[in-house]
Amino acid sequence: MKTFILRRLLTAIPLIIVVTFITKALLVASPGNYLDTLRLTPSISREYIAQMERMYHLDSNNVFERYWYWLWPALKGDFGYSFTKSASVWSLIGERVPNTLLLTGSALVFSWLFAIPLGMLAAVYRNRWADRIIGFVSFFGLSIPSVFFSLLMVLFAARTGLFPAGGIHNQTMWDVMTPWQKFADTLWHLVLPMIVLGTIGMAQYVRQMRSEMIETLSQDYIRTARAKGLSGWRVMTRHALGNAINPLVTLFGFSLSALLAGALLTEFVFGWPGLGTLIFDALTSKDEPLVMASVVMLVSMLVIGSLIADVLLAIIDPRIRLE
C-alpha cells in the first residue's frame, strides 16, 4: 500500500510540472499584462512602470525564462506575492479555500445523503411511480445548467426574502456578532448554493446507485438471504448496499478532486467569496503568481482525490489489489 501511494505521489510531480509550464506559456502568450491599467494612468511615470516590469520579470517574452523565475522560488516554497494585492499568494488562497470547501463539502454531504437512499428506493420500487419520480429528479439535476439553477435560487431568495440573495455572511455586523450568531448567519447564507450544487451532484450518484443496486439485488446470494428468511431491510443494508457501493467510491474520489475546482459558476452567481472567483479575477487581471499557485493547488487536489478514491476502493473491496 505504502509503495503504491508513494509511487502515485511521485508521478504527480511531472504532471504538475507539465501543467504549470503550459499555464505559464499561455499566460506569457496572452497580450498585455496586469500593468496595463497603470499605463493608462497619466500620473504614473513610465520609469515606474518599467521598474515594475523588471521587478516582476514581465519584460521578457521567453517562456522558459519566465517559467524558471517562477519555478525556482516555488521549489523552495515561495510562491510569491500576488500582483494585484500585496499579500502572499498562499494567504490569499488560504483565505478563500475554506469558503469553497464549506460550500462544496456541504453540497457533497447533501448529495450523498440523498443519493444513497434515493438510489436504493429507485432500485427497489423499480418502474413504479417512486422510481419514475426519482428518475425525473435525477434527470433534472443532470440537465439543469448550474448558472440557470443558481439564478433561479437568487430570484427565489430576492422575491421571498426567506434566504439572503447571495454573499457568505452579513458584511456590516460580522465583527460585532457573537460566535453563535456568526454560525447561524453563515448557515443561513449557505442553504441555497448548497442546494444548487447538491442537487446537481446528487443526480449522478442516484443513477449509479440505482443501477448498481439493481444488479446487486439480482445476484444469487441476495435470493439466498431472502430464502433464509432475512427481512428486506436487513438484506438491503447489510448485504446489498455494501457491494453496490464500490463503484460509487470511485465517484466519491473524483468528487473529492472536484471539491476545489467545481464551483466557479455557482460562486460567481451567488457572490460567494471562494477560490473560483479568486482564480477568475486573477485570470482577468493577469495576476500570474496567483494563477500559477491556484493551478498547482487544483492539480494536486485532483491527484490526491483520485489517490484517496483508489485507496478507499482497495480497503473496501478485497478483490482489488493495488499494484
Added chain:
Amino acid sequence: MKREMPDPLKHHEQAVLPAGEETVPTDSVSEPNAAHRGRSPSQIIWLKLRRNRTAMIGLYILALLYGLAIIAGFVAPYSYDTVRNDLSFHPPMLTGIHFRDEEGRLVRPFVYASLPVNPQLATYRNDTARYPIRFFVRGDSYSILWIIKSNIHLFGVEEPAHLYLFGADQTGEDIFSRILFGAQISLSIGIIGIIISTVIGMIVGGVAGYFGGVTDFALMRVVEVLLALPSLYFILILRQMFGTGMSSTQIYLNIVVILAFIGWATEARVIRGMVMGIKEREYAIAARAMGFSKTRIIIRHILPNTLSFVIVTATLSVPFYILGEVALSFLGVGIQLPEASWGNMLIAAQSNRYLTDFPWVLTPGFFIFVAVMAWNFLGDGLRDATDPRTLS
C-alpha cells in the same frame, strides 16, 4: 402487536420475476426478437430507440429546436439587434394578445402599442389603437444558412407597436427573437464541437490503441495531462490568450476550437481501450494477414466497430459544449453583445435588480435546460438501444 414494516424487496422481486412487464426468455440470446429478424444493426438500433418514449421526446425537442434555429430569421419577428430604447425591459406580451375587442366580439388577434409610464422603472401602459398580428410581414432582413436572403417574417405587427412575446431586454431587443438567434450559436457549437473532438478522439484513440508501445504511452500521457487540467479554468486561460477584440465569427471559432481541444481526451481514452480489444478479434487479424495497410485497417475495420459507442458518448457529451459556451459567454469572455447567445443573454440576470424586477431575462436559461435535457434523453436512449444486452 408489532406492526410489520413493509418489505421493501417484495416489489423488487415482483419486478424481476417473470410477470408480464419484462419478459426475459431464457434463450433470448439465440432467438432474437422476431421483429429484429433480417434487419441491419442500425435498423435494429433505430427500432429499439423508437420504443423508448423519453428518447423520442428528446429527439423531437431537438428537431424542433434545431429546426427553429435554422429558420430563426423567419420565425423571429425582429432581428437580434433591433433596438428600442424607449421600450427597455418591456414585460412579456403573451397575455397582451387580445382576441376580443371592447364589445367582446371575436376578432383577429391584436396588441396595443405601449407607452412608457416611467422609463427607469420600465412600466408601461397601453395605447388605444389596435395593431392586429399579421402573418408573412416584411421586417428586418436576414439570411437562412447564408444563402437565402429575405425580409419576410412569419408574423409581426406594425410599428410603433412592438410584439414582445417573451419580453424585452435592457435595450428593448426582443427576447423571443434573440432566443431564436441565440439558438443558432449555442446549439451549433454543440454539434460542431462534438464533431471536431470526436474526429480527433478517434484518430488519437485509434492510433494509440492499435500501435501500442511508445506511441500509446506518449499519447496516453498527453490525454492524462488534459484530463488533469481543471477544465473550466483552462478554457478561461485559453480564451484570455485571444481576448475579446476579434470579430464575432472569430470568437465563435475560437470557442469551438478551445472546447474541442479540452474535450477530446475522454473519448480518446475510451476509444483506445476499445481498439485494443478489437484489434485482437478475428476479422482484424484476418485483415492484417491479408496485407492491408495499417491505416486502412484502423479506418475501415476497427473504428467502424466503435461507432455505436462513439455516437452514444458523443451525444452525451454535446451538453458539455453547450454549457461550456454558456459559461464562457455568461462570464463575459465568450460571444460578445450585441450578438445573441443564450449565455450572454443571461448576463442581465446576474444583476439582482434586473432579475427581481424583470424575471423574464431568465428565459434563455430555461431553453438551455430543455436543450441539455433533450440531448440527455436522446443519449440515454441511444445507450440503451445500442446495448446488446437490452432487448426492444
Added chain:
Amino acid sequence: MKKLVVAVVMTAMIVVAGCRVGAPGGPSGTPNPPFQGELPQDVYKYTGETGVYGGTMVIALPDDLKTFNIIRGSDTATADVLWFNVFRCPVDYRNGGNPPDYDAGLCTKWEESPDATVWTLHLRRGVRWSDGEPFDADDVVFTYNVILDKNVDTAARDIFIEGKDENGDFIYPELKKLDDHTVRFTLHRPNGSFLDAIYNLWLIPQHIWEQPWRTGHFADTMTLADDPSTIVGLGPFRVKEYVSGQRVVLERNPYFWKVDNLGQRLPYLDRLVYVIAKDFNTVQSKFQAGEIDVMPRVRPQDYALVKRMESPDVTIADIGISYDTNWLAFNQNTGADPRSHKPFVERWKQRLFRDVKFRQAVSYAINREALANTVFSARAVPIYSFVSPGDKLWFSDDVMKYPHDPARSRQLLAEIGLKDINGDGFLEDAEGHTIELSVVTNASNSQRVETAAFCARSMQEVGIKASAVPIAMGVMVDKMQSTFDFDAMVLGWQINPPPGPPNTKNIILSSGLQHVCFPSQEHPSTEWEARADKLMQQAETAPQQAERYRAFAEVQRIWSEYLAEINLVSPLEAVAHKNKFGNLHPVALPPRATWNCEEIYLKK
C-alpha cells in the same frame, strides 16, 4: 500676569463648555473604543458643526483593496479606504480640495520663501500615532526617504520629480530636519504649488517600518495578510478587520489629535465599514435594503434610477462635474517600425490626421449635447479643454469651442481637398483613397464602446467612413504605447489628485507616455507641441500663482485649437447617502465622502 488671565479665561470657557453636557445638540453617547493618550499641546480645534459620539457608517467600495501599504498602493480602493481615514498628510484641505484650500493639520503652519524654492513646515507638537508612539519630524523625513528610494515601487515619487541631472537620474527636492518639529524642503527649481506635492506625502511611522525598509523588505510591509493592528497611521481611524473580497472595517483611533469646538475628541463615529461590491446593482439593492449608507460613485447611467430612491431619509447629492474627461484622439505618429521601416500610420492617413482642419472638422461633427444625453443619460457636460470644468482651480474657459455644426465640418473637409468623387456617400482624397478609419476603444467599458459608436456615426454623417472597434484593454494599451497601429481612439482620463499640471504633464508633453496622438517624442514634431511643452514647464515652476494659471490656460487654448485630443464630455458626479449623518460634504475628488471623516457623526 497676562498669561494668568488667559489661563483663567480658558479654564472658564472649558468649564462652561463642559456644563453644556446633556443639552440638546451636545455630546451624548460614549465613544467606543474610548480615547487614550493626552492631546497635543496646541491641539487642532475643529470649528464646524458639533456632533455626537457613536454609530457606524457603511460605505460601498467598488473594488477590492490591493494593499494597506499606502506608499505602494495607487488605486481607487486604496484612496477610498486609506486616504484621510487611516493615514494623513502634513497638510489638510478645508473643503475637500476643490479648489484646494489648504488647512493646517499635522502642520501648524508653513512658510514659503519668496522665490518658492524653500518650504518650511512646522509640525504640531504632542501628536501620537495610532499605537500611542509620539510623532515628530523624523517620521516625515523617513517617509520622504522611503518614497525616494528607487528600490521601493511607488508612484508617489513621480510627483516630486524636478528634472534630470547629467547622468539622467532624477532630481528631487531635499528634505532636512531642522529640529524635532520642523522640516525644510529645498527645491532645485521654484515651484509655487509645491503644497500640491506635499499632499501626496502620506506619513508612515519610522519606529515600525524603518528596520524592514533598511533591510530591503519594505515591499513585505503592510500587506493585506498582516495583522490589522500593525497598520499604524495618523488618521482618525485604524484598521480593525479585513476580509478579502468582502469588507474592510475601520474603528476609531483612540489617539487621534483633533478636538471639536467643545473640546470633545474626534472622530465621532465608532466604525467605518467598507463593503466591497463590484456590481452597481448589488450596491443599489444593498443600499435600498439599508445595508449600505453611502454610495460614493453614482454613475451617469444609474443616476435616474438612484434618484427615485430620494426620500426624507435619503439624499442624492449632486456634487458637480467630475475631473474625468472623455476624448477622441487621432494617431498623428510620423514614426515607423524600426525593423520593417513601415510607417505606423499610412502616409495618406498621416497627412490627413496631422491636418488640424481635419481634426477640427471632426470636432464640429460631433454633437456633444446629444452624446451627453444619450450615452451619459444627461449626466454629463460638453467639454472643449482637456481640463474638466469640475477642476475649479485650473479650468480655463478661454478655449476654442466647437458647437455642433455639420455644415462647417463639411466645409472644412472640402477645404482640405476631400470630395465624394464616386458618389458612394463617402469622401475621397486627391489620390482616390476613401476616407475610411476605425475607432478603437476598451471593449470592457460599455460607455466607451457607445461613445466610440456615437463618434463613428457622427463622422459618417459628414462623409467619413468610420466604424467603432472595441478591443481588449491589453491590446489597446499596446497600440497606444508600443505598436501605434490605430487610426483613432476613444478613451478617457481619470485624474488623480492633486489636479493640475503635475498630474497632466504626461498627457500634454510631447515626450509623455500618455500623449496619445504621438507619444514619447524626442523632439516635438509640431510648433504647437513645442509651445505647449514650454508653457507646461512654466505652469509647473513659475513662482507666482497667477503666472502658472496663465501658462496652463494658454496650454488649454493651444490644445483646444490644435486638438491633440478632441475632448467630448465630462460626467456629472453624484453621491447617494442616508440623511442620518451630519457633516457629510461629498466632493468630486477621491475619497469623495470621507475626506473629513473625523467630523462626520450619526445624528441621534
